Amino acid sequence: EVQLVESGGGLVQPGGSLRLSCAASGFTFSTAAMNWVRQAPGKGFEWVSVIDTSGSNPVHADSVKGRFRISRDNAKNTLFLQMDKLKPEDTAVYYCAKWAGYLEVWGQGTLVTVSS
Numbered sequence: 001e002v003q004l005v006e007s008g009g010g011l012v013q014p015g016g017s018l019r020l021s022c023a024a025s026g027f028t029f030s031t032a033a034m035n036w037v038r039q040a041p042g043k044g045f046e047w048v049s050v051i052d053t054s055g056s057n058p059v060h061a062d063s064v065k066g067r068f069r070i071s072r073d074n075a076k077n078t079l080f081l082q083m084d085k086l087k088p089e090d091t092a093v094y095y096c097a098k099w100a101g102y103l104e105v106w107g108q109g110t111l112v113t114v115s116s
Helices: none
Strands: 003-007 010-012 018-025 034-039 045-051 068-073 078-083 092-099 103-106 110-114
Touching: 003 092, 003 103, 018 034, 018 092, 018 110, 034 068, 034 078, 034 103, 045 068, 045 078, 045 092, 078 092
Parallel strands: 010 110
Antiparallel strands: 003 018, 018 078, 034 045, 034 092, 068 078, 092 103, 092 110
């Protein structure tokens, strides 16, 4: 069974940092491009970042560029999202998702709340 499990969310003050993790199982992680997607309260989904199979070509949405960094450890089947300089508007449930021409499999999400 393909499974993605996010962790690392929580409450953080504006300007703070968090590191999200996504543990993958049930498929060959190293052969799949991976994404982070978020959903703010009462809003639609927003794509955040994508990384290719090797981890060499991360791409980020303009809204997080320069503050967030996606990475992966293929030996540990884990995807990461380092989030720095967090803003209240970054408050959302963050999901990791496996790419297979579309966002094929999603995790259950982890909540990030940025508030003083």
